[in-house]
Amino acid sequence: MCGIVGLFLKDTSLEPQLGALLSGMLGTMADRGPDSAGFAVYGAETPGSLKLTLRLTGDVDADDLVARLSEAAGVPLAHVVRDTHVVLTVPEERAAAVRAELGRVPTVSIVSSGQRMEIFKEVGRPDRVAERFGLSRMAGTHAIGHTRMATESAVTTDGAHPFTTGADQCLVHNGSLSNHNAVRRELVRRGLSFRTENDTEVAAGFITWKMQEGFSLDQAMSASLDALDGFYTFVVGTESGFSVLRDPIACKPAVMAETDRWVAFGTEYRALVDLPGIDAAKVWEPEPAKVYVWERP
Amino acid sequence: MMPTVDLTPTAGLAPSPLRELNAALHRLAPDTNETQWRLLNPRGQHAIAVGIDAPIVVEVEGHVGYYCAGMNKQATIIVNGNAGQGVAENMMSGHVHVKGDASQAAGATGCGGLLVIDGNASARCGISMKGIDIVVKGSVGHLSAFMAQAGNLVVLGDAGEALGDSIYEAHLYVRGSVTSLGADCIEKPLEEPHRAEVQRLLAAAGVDGSVDIATFRRYGSARQLYHFHIDNAGSY
Numbered sequence: 001m002c003g004i005v006g007l008f009l010k011d012t013s014l015e016p017q018l019g020a021l022l023s024g025m026l027g028t029m030a031d032r033g034p035d036s037a038g039f040a041v042y043g044a045e046t047p048g049s050l051k052l053t054l055r056l057t058g059d060v061d062a063d064d065l066v067a068r069l070s071e072a073a074g075v076p077l078a079h080v081v082r083d084t085h086v087v088l089t090v091p092e093e094r095a096a097a098v099r100a101e102l103g104r105v106p107t108v109s110i111v112s113s114g115q116r117m118e119i120f121k122e123v124g125r126p127d128r129v130a131e132r133f134g135l136s137r138m139a140g141t142h143a144i145g146h147t148r149m150a151t152e153s154a155v156t157t158d159g160a161h162p163f164t165t166g167a168d169q170c171l172v173h174n175g176s177l178s179n180h181n182a183v184r185r186e187l188v189r190r191g192l193s194f195r196t197e198n199d200t201e202v203a204a205g206f207i208t209w210k211m212q213e214g215f216s217l218d219q220a221m222s223a224s225l226d227a228l229d230g231f232y233t234f235v236v237g238t239e240s241g242f243s244v245l246r247d248p249i250a251c252k253p254a255v256m257a258e259t260d261r262w263v264a265f266g267t268e269y270r271a272l273v274d275l276p277g278i279d280a281a282k283v284w285e286p287e288p289a290k291v292y293v294w295e296r297p
Numbered sequence: 298m299m300p301t302v303d304l305t306p307t308a309g310l311a312p313s314p315l316r317e318l319n320a321a322l323h324r325l326a327p328d329t330n331e332t333q334w335r336l337l338n339p340r341g342q343h344a345i346a347v348g349i350d351a352p353i354v355v356e357v358e359g360h361v362g363y364y365c366a367g368m369n370k371q372a373t374i375i376v377n378g379n380a381g382q383g384v385a386e387n388m389m390s391g392h393v394h395v396k397g398d399a400s401q402a403a404g405a406t407g408c409g410g411l412l413v414i415d416g417n418a419s420a421r422c423g424i425s426m427k428g429i430d431i432v433v434k435g436s437v438g439h440l441s442a443f444m445a446q447a448g449n450l451v452v453l454g455d456a457g458e459a460l461g462d463s464i465y466e467a468h469l470y471v472r473g474s475v476t477s478l479g480a481d482c483i484e485k486p487l488e489e490p491h492r493a494e495v496q497r498l499l500a501a502a503g504v505d506g507s508v509d510i511a512t513f514r515r516y517g518s519a520r521q522l523y524h525f526h527i528d529n530a531g532s533y
Contacts, residue, residue, distance in 0.1 A: 249439065250401065250420050253382065269341035269360050269381060283360065283379055285400055285419050288439065 002174040003029025003126075003147040004254075006235045006265035007275075008242035008294050012141075014261055014276070019138030025264075025271045026135070026145040027127040032267060033147030036160040037129040038121025040170040040237055043140040045115045046078075050095050050167075052088045053118045055157065058107035062086050065108060072101035083132040085111060085120050109158075109195075114168030116140075116239055121160035141296060144237045146172040153198045163201045165192060166208035168239035173200040174252045174267055175231035183227060203228055207236060217241045221291040235265050240296040250288035257281040263294050299333040304342060315342050325351040341381065346374050349391075363400075366393045369410060385412045388429055401438070404431045407448065413502040420457070423450045426467055432502035442469050443479065451498050453508065461516055465523055469516040470495050472508070481522035487515045 005025035009015055019041060026037060045051075056062060062081045066088065070077045073094040080087045090098050102108060112119035120133040126147040130136065146161035153159045162170035177183075180199035187205045188194070194201050206227055210220035221236065221243050231251035236243040244265055246254055255269045259281045266272045269283065286292055302318050318336070325331060327350075334355040339345055343362040346355045350370040357365070360378035370389045379397035388407040395403075398416035405421070407429025414422075417435035421443060428447045436454030443459070445467030455473035462479020468491070469482075478484070487495075492510045499508060 253400070255381075255400075268362060269379070270362060273340040279359075284398065288420070 001032045001149045002252075003032035003267045003271070004145070004172050004174050004233065004235050004265060005029055005267070005271050006142070006144045006172075006237075006242065006244070008142040008263040009261070010263070011261035015141060016139045018140045018143055019134075020136040021275060022143045022145055023127075023130045023136040024274050025266060026130050026147060028271045028273075029145075029147045029267060030126040033149045034125055035150055035155045036121065036123040036148045036157070037126035037146065038119065038148075038160045038162055038172075039130070039133075039135060039143060039145035040112070040117055040119045040162045040164070041135075041138045041140045041143045042116045042168075042237060042239070043118060043138060046089050049089045049091050050113060051115065051118060052090055052095075052098065052102075052113050053111040053120070054086045054088060054102070055109050055111045056084050056086065056107065057109070060105070060107050065105065068105075069098050069101055072097050082120060082134055084122060085133065087118050112164045112170070114164075114239065117164070117168045117170060117237065119162055119164055119170060121162070122157055123155060123160065142237060142242050144170060144172055144235050144242075151176055153196060158196050159198055161200060162237075163198070163204040165194075165201065165205040166211065169204070169208055169211070169237070171200065171204035171207060171234055171236045173203055174233045174254075175247065177203060177228055177230035177232065179229040199230070203232070203234060211238075217243050217295075218291055218293045221245045221293070225289055225291075233267070242294045244286055244292040245290075246286055246288050248289040254286050255283065256286050256292070257283045299335065300331055301335040301337065303337045304345065305338040305340065306342070315345060319344070319347060322346060322349050322351070322353075322355075325349070325353065327351055329353065339378070343381070346372070349374070360397070369393060379416070380414075384414075385410070385429070388412065398435070399433075403433075404429050407431070409448075411498075411501055417454065423448070423467070426450065430498055430501070432498055432504070434502075434504065436473065439476070440479070442467055442482075445469070449494060449498055451495060451502075451513075453504070461518075463522060464516075464518045466518060468494065470513045471516065472513050475514075475516070478516065481519045482516055483519045485515045485517050487511070487513060491515050 078089040161172040164170040177199035180202040184202045233252040234245045259277045332353045336357045339359045339361045341362045345365045347367040349372040352371045354373045356375045362381040364383045366374040367386045369391045373392040376395045380395045380399045382400045383402045385393040386405040388410040390410045393412045395414045399414045399418040402421045403418040404412040406425045408427045412431045414433045418437045420438035422437040422441040424443045426445045426448045430449045432451045439457035442461045446465040449468045452471045456475045458476045459479035461482030
């Protein structure tokens, strides 16, 4: 089944509340996807630096890890520990050294990288996952969340959404793709790498590849209509953009709402009921096979 | 009497106001004097006011989730907002009026009664309808009236792809454009009995006389698909 929520702010005064608003939306969608959850938050950037969100498994100590990576970088690295994840701020010129060192720590994986995007995901009830990571205290311009009921691959943290295959790019999916193995092979030939056997990761990879080829977000989403077969509602985030696409027969439910202050997506309207000003919002069902895109100025 | 019910979900293990409401509605006797119900804060919840079998009026103040007014008998249910999937699904009789838009499968499998949607209905409106009358003042999405068996679908706006695919004997009237007709659905002449039928349905739906009946086009079954035909034997 799965649930998707997304919130794109137009009014900057709401930015401190982004995480709190998304957290409520995600919790409401818990009964559509109780096995795992994840979310991407586009927060503040540090000019000249890259954000790496790391997931620690096993008995790696976060402080030890940061010390080790700081040594590899040759400078102390700013970091924030959030439950099993660590968000590391790495000066761009040191990123290669840090990645090389991370390659030598098998119990740590890179969940996301980018100027602004941080991704957190774990197995467990969505409201508890949000609480563990402190989502309600996060600020930012836009955010996307997902509650998962697994159908195409195992209930693991790697199988939880959002999926990311490029800097500051992420995708969440409700549905299932039928041609993902063929598309994955094609994308691997073109140099992309995938971490899982999951169908959604292929959709994320496809968008990344198209944008690397110079497509706009809008064009990349349109291209996926031809390339990807199956059932899907996608919500995609980039550094500055937010996009929604449903398959041509609109197999999976979707509702959108918009006011002067925000644009929101929910698999069900229930997810949107506590947004400020919802009573006066324009509420509509996104049309099948139509690409919706919002970009920050 | 005019009960007003706040449907805001309760925390923890307290009984859900929605579940209590539906139980109370199911207990109503046919001669109940609790004939006017007002529901506040629906908050997009599913299965609001389902399975009623009493001549009452239920007014919902806000957007509802899936299956609102499902299986309705006798009641008049008014939604002052949008409706999620399957509004008035399997309705037997009565009147359901959505003042906003309706999502997919509005009036699905409905056997009787009247469903009026002031806005648009998305895909599969009237799928497998079996006698319900549906009037949509806006447009309907793809695959509307799929396998429709009986009843009337009147659309004042446009219809999406594959209207009336595999249709049996339902009557379809569309005033605007039709993106495409589904298998075995064809246009038919709009004759006097059909004009009268559209007139009656528009009046029942509260559409004033300003709509010119002659602007509707009529669609129905070519009856080539659901009757056995020896030339199609290889397809079975």
